[in-house]
Amino acid sequence: MSLWLPVLLALFISVLGGLHLLGAFRRRRPKEPPLDKGHIPWLGHALDFRNNTVEFLQKMQRKHGDIFTVQIGGYCITFVMDPFSFGSIVNETRSKFDVSHLKKQLVARAFGYHCLENERKSLEATNKHLMGDGLVIMTEAMMKNLQKLMLYSIGTVKNQKEWQYDGLFHYSSNTTFRAGYLTLFGNETVKSMGSKEKAEEFDWVHSEELFNEFRKYDSLFPNLVYAMLPLKGKLEAERLKRLFWNVLSFKKTMQKDNVSRWIIDHLQLRQEQGMAEYMQARFMFVLLWASQSNTASASFWLLFFLMKHPEALKAVKEEVEKVLKETNQEVKPGGPLINLTRDMLMKTPILDSAAEETLRLTSAPALIRTIMQDMDFKMPDGREYALRKGDRIGIFPYISVHMDPEIHPEPHQFKYDRFLSPDGIKSANFYKNGKKVKYFTMPWGGGKSMCPGRFFATNELKQFVFLMLVYFDIELVNADKEILPINQNRLGLGIVHPTHDIQFRYKLRF
Numbered sequence: 001m002s003l004w005l006p007v008l009l010a011l012f013i014s015v016l017g018g019l020h021l022l023g024a025f026r027r028r029r030p031k032e033p034p035l036d037k038g039h040i041p042w043l044g045h046a047l048d049f050r051n052n053t054v055e056f057l058q059k060m061q062r063k064h065g066d067i068f069t070v071q072i073g074g075y076c077i078t079f080v081m082d083p084f085s086f087g088s089i090v091n092e093t094r095s096k097f098d099v100s101h102l103k104k105q106l107v108a109r110a111f112g113y114h115c116l117e118n119e120r121k122s123l124e125a126t127n128k129h130l131m132g133d134g135l136v137i138m139t140e141a142m143m144k145n146l147q148k149l150m151l152y153s154i155g156t157v158k159n160q161k162e163w164q165y166d167g168l169f170h171y172s173s174n175t176t177f178r179a180g181y182l183t184l185f186g187n188e189t190v191k192s193m194g195s196k197e198k199a200e201e202f203d204w205v206h207s208e209e210l211f212n213e214f215r216k217y218d219s220l221f222p223n224l225v226y227a228m229l230p231l232k233g234k235l236e237a238e239r240l241k242r243l244f245w246n247v248l249s250f251k252k253t254m255q256k257d258n259v260s261r262w263i264i265d266h267l268q269l270r271q272e273q274g275m276a277e278y279m280q281a282r283f284m285f286v287l288l289w290a291s292q293s294n295t296a297s298a299s300f301w302l303l304f305f306l307m308k309h310p311e312a313l314k315a316v317k318e319e320v321e322k323v324l325k326e327t328n329q330e331v332k333p334g335g336p337l338i339n340l341t342r343d344m345l346m347k348t349p350i351l352d353s354a355a356e357e358t359l360r361l362t363s364a365p366a367l368i369r370t371i372m373q374d375m376d377f378k379m380p381d382g383r384e385y386a387l388r389k390g391d392r393i394g395i396f397p398y399i400s401v402h403m404d405p406e407i408h409p410e411p412h413q414f415k416y417d418r419f420l421s422p423d424g425i426k427s428a429n430f431y432k433n434g435k436k437v438k439y440f441t442m443p444w445g446g447g448k449s450m451c452p453g454r455f456f457a458t459n460e461l462k463q464f465v466f467l468m469l470v471y472f473d474i475e476l477v478n479a480d481k482e483i484l485p486i487n488q489n490r491l492g493l494g495i496v497h498p499t500h501d502i503q504f505r506y507k508l509r510f
């Protein structure tokens with residue numbers, strides 16, 4: 001008997017411990033937001049959240065109001081749906097709401113990268129290269145690379161007058177991925193290839209191969225992040241990771257020409273801190289994904305919405321032609337390529353508005369932080385809630401702002417001039433309950449971890465569309481088809497994808 005007692009006691013304790021881990025004892029304490037644990041232990045609402053993030057959060061909001069705590073895969077996440085509270089969440093110090101903890105887990109799982117001690121500092125130290133003078137250099141390189149890829153030939157516009165057919169998603173992501181990759185990660189040296197033509201040819205072939213592998217990896221990405229890949233997908237993801245680690249190795253990157261300062265500085269910083277070279281290659285893969293995945297799909301959506309709305313296409317076309325004319329440039333067969341400078345890109349308010357509208361409709365990041373201490377959270381309307389250390393706090397601007405019909409009337413419609421004021425400049429006047437909304441779109445996140453590539457990304461989108469419109473006539477093959485449905489599985493991760501590709505055709509205008 002006396003022998004059994006400790007055994008029973010141990011059993012009892014481990015069952016209790018298990019129940020605790022499953023979240024069975026979690027109760028709402030006074031002053032805490034409404035708690036909804038779901039019916040399945042530990043998983044909680046994970047399946048609903050994954051299956052349809054928008055529907056799930058809207059359901060919870062109807063049930064509990066604009067702040068609530070839900071259990072998802074062993075964690076309690078407090079979602080704040082009130083856009084007036086966003087500023088204080090994204091601006092809160094890291095000692096209260098920390099972003100690195102979750103990002104660490106994500107990059108380890110998806111890219112095999114294990115962070116530095118002071119990873120955030122290193123990230124922030126390199127951001128300057130994505131702004132100011134660094135941005136001018138990158139924008140010029142991007143401009144050249146885009147034109148090379150679009151026009152298949154080097155240096156001049158080839159005379160090619162027949163319609164070409166392609167999937168629009170495929171064409172846009174193909175072009176922007178490859179141009180972005182060469183711009184950031186550099187091109188082959190003339191020295192190692194013998195001639196400029198050989199080097200260009202190598203870049204052409206190599207970037208195309210890499211694009212194909214990237215598309216495969218990117219399509220596995222959502223399930224990889226949520227640890228929901230079947231075995232076959234896991235093996236494929238493993239193969240692709242190794243391939244990218246190899247292609248982006250420290251040695252190979254250092255041998256290239258015209259590698260961007262942003263990449264060089266990241267490598268140098270890590271070299272100085274003694275990071276192993278194989279780990280640096282993994283970090284290069286993180287940067288490749290961060291810089292290419294969203295841009296590729298955003299470029300598709302922008303062109304798609306323009307083609308779908310002829311009045312928008314017409315307005316943007318007139319604008320880019322005007323800008324071109326002002327710099328005395330003209331596109332003609334056998335003529336020189338266009339020199340599309342950053343100055344020119346700053347004179348396109350209509351295109352800016354169309355791009356912002358595209359991001360409003362298609363960007364759906366969930367911004368989630370770890371709560372680092374027990375604390376009180378004040379909402380601007382005076383309500384106050386207790387938050388628990390170890391829980392998470394999240395916002396989902398796609399529902400709370402992008403799709404709110406009060407802030408953006410007819411939110412499902414693409415209105416290219418939504419962000420233009422009547423006098424033709426950028427509009428920032430959006431209201432809810434009679435109060436001005438400061439964060440009226442949030443495609444880039446917010447606060448200290450806000451996307452540092454946002455200026456470059458915006459330029460890439462604009463350059464891509466600008467050049468497409470001045471060089472080509474473009475149209476959807478089946479223009480009156482219904483609007484494209486979005487694939488739910490990227491809600492929460494960034495720019496959504498369409499459920500399927502759509503055919504378009506293009507031919508040289510001149």
Ligand code: HEM
Nearest residue numbers: 290291294295298365443444445446449450451452453457
């Ligand atoms: C349309 C294109 C893009 C979109 C919609 C986008 C969006 C985002 C979002 C939502 C985040 C997370 C912010 C947060 O956690 O608060 C992020 C992070 C990041 N993005 Fe972008 N991004 C785009 C393009 C780019 C490009 C072109 C680059 C690089 C040249 C880039 C580099 C990064 C990096 C390095 C981070 C991590 C920042 C950190 O944790 O401090 N992104 N991006």
Ligand SMILES: *[C@@H]1O[C@H](CO)[C@@H](O)[C@H](O)[C@H]1NC(C)=O
Nearest residue numbers: 047048050051052053055488
């Ligand atoms: C996922 O959501 C769709 C609707 O968005 C629904 O029809 C389907 O039953 C859901 N599946 C699961 C497994 O919950």
Ligand SMILES: *[C@@H]1O[C@H](CO)[C@@H](O)[C@H](O)[C@H]1NC(C)=O
Nearest residue numbers: 086087088089090091438447
């Ligand atoms: C958040 O910080 C930014 C930059 O420091 C500042 O412009 C903004 O006003 C802050 N927002 C709020 C709501 O405190």
Ligand SMILES: *[C@@H]1O[C@H](CO)[C@@H](O)[C@H](O)[C@H]1NC(C)=O
Nearest residue numbers: 141187188190196199200258
């Ligand atoms: C490499 O890229 C730079 C721009 O960054 C460009 O000027 C140069 O012509 C490219 N070299 C080759 C061989 O393509």
Ligand SMILES: *[C@@H]1O[C@H](CO)[C@@H](O)[C@H](O)[C@H]1NC(C)=O
Nearest residue numbers: 149150171174175208211212
């Ligand atoms: C990418 O686009 C180029 C032309 O722009 C084309 O030659 C190539 O076949 C495309 N890549 C793929 C993978 O289809």
Ligand SMILES: *[C@@H]1O[C@H](CO)[C@@H](O)[C@H](O)[C@H]1NC(C)=O
Nearest residue numbers: 140141189190256257258259
């Ligand atoms: C690209 O690199 C080559 C070789 O280092 C250099 O001569 C050239 O000026 C660079 N081009 C640009 C646009 O930086």
Ligand SMILES: *[C@@H]1O[C@H](CO)[C@@H](O)[C@H](O)[C@H]1NC(C)=O
Nearest residue numbers: 140144338339340341342343
């Ligand atoms: C394009 O124009 C800018 C500014 O006028 C100039 O600095 C640059 O050298 C030009 N680039 C090319 C490729 O002509």
